Amino acid sequence: xxxxxDKVVVVTGGGRGIGEQIGVQAAEExxxxxxxxxxxxxxxxxxxxxSEAGYDALGLLCDVTRWDSVRALVNTxxxxxxxxxxxxxxxxxxxxxxxxxxxxxxxxxxxxxxxYGALHGAKAxxxxxxxxxxxxxxxxxxxxxxxxxxxEAVYSAxxxxxxxxxxxxxxxxxxxxxxxxxxxxxPTDTALLAEVGQNNPKLVDSLxxxxxxxRLATPRDIAGAVIYLASDExxxxxxxxxxxxxxxxxx
Numbered sequence: 241x242x243x244x245x246d247k248v249v250v251v252t253g254g255g256r257g258i259g260e261q262i263g264v265q266a267a268e269e270x271x272x273x274x275x276x277x278x279x280x281x282x283x284x285x286x287x288x289x290x291s292e293a294g295y296d297a298l299g300l301l302c303d304v305t306r307w308d309s310v311r312a313l314v315n316t317x318x319x320x321x322x323x324x325x326x327x328x329x330x331x332x333x334x335x336x337x338x339x340x341x342x343x344x345x346x347x348x349x350x351x352x353x354x355x356y357g358a359l360h361g362a363k364a365x366x367x368x369x370x371x372x373x374x375x376x377x378x379x380x381x382x383x384x385x386x387x388x389x390x391x392e393a394v395y396s397a398x399x400x401x402x403x404x405x406x407x408x409x410x411x412x413x414x415x416x417x418x419x420x421x422x423x424x425x426x427p428t429d430t431a432l433l434a435e436v437g438q439n440n441p442k443l444v445d446s447l448x449x450x451x452x453x454x455r456l457a458t459p460r461d462i463a464g465a466v467i468y469l470a471s472d473e474x475x476x477x478x479x480x481x482x483x484x485x486x487x488x489x490x491x
Contacts, residue, residue, distance in 0.1 A: 325375055
């Protein structure tokens with residue numbers, strides 16, 4: 241029996257990177273997994289690979305910046321399974337650039353994906369979890385939201401908002417048996433990091449040297465923390481921000 245046996249787990253941004261790995265490990269722990277992504281083909285690819293391996297997985301389209309898309313995702317999952325036990329707000333995006341040089345149009349994109357995405361997910365799924373009297377809502381934030389990060393002012397602000405949202409929601413739904421927690425990664429070896437660092441080839445090397453454990457996180461490192469918070473092992477944990485940063489931040 242896995243730690244998430246027969247639980248229904250929804251992961252946004254599930255088409256690659258951290259989200260993909262969360263889905264893989266949730267499936268390995270016995271969950272029914274729904275991989276949601278704005279790139280539907282990517283979500284279906286991941287779900288198809290899991291299905292071929294004998295797991296129960298579904299890939300669905302979801303644009304977390306749009307309330308109607310998130311609501312449709314949650315309604316589709318609930319109609320199919322009759323429950324949603326774990327919802328992981330993982331979808332995220334960043335553009336590394338000095339604040340004063342950043343195009344204001346990028347502010348909106350960063351805030352809508354990272355902060356509104358979390359707001360939309362919480363608004364859609366928490367009524368179901370409250371009715372069930374159980375559930376785990378997990379936000380994937382960033383240590384940039386805890387300590388700041390040069391070139392990531394708007395991203396840091398959005399992720400700081402996600403962390404504050406986590407604490408407030410945890411207080412509001414605790415009596416309904418619903419837990420809300422946050423995983424806060426440090427620099428992680430993903431396609432997104434490669435994208436944001438493409439104009440700064442020394443970025444990864446400098447980050448790695450700054451990390452006490454002397455390596456970037458892998459998606460598996462982050463997914464392991466999510467699985468813990470999703471499981472009954474964390475039944476008495478709510479409102480917390482778990483940093484997974486190799487010691488880069490010690491807050």
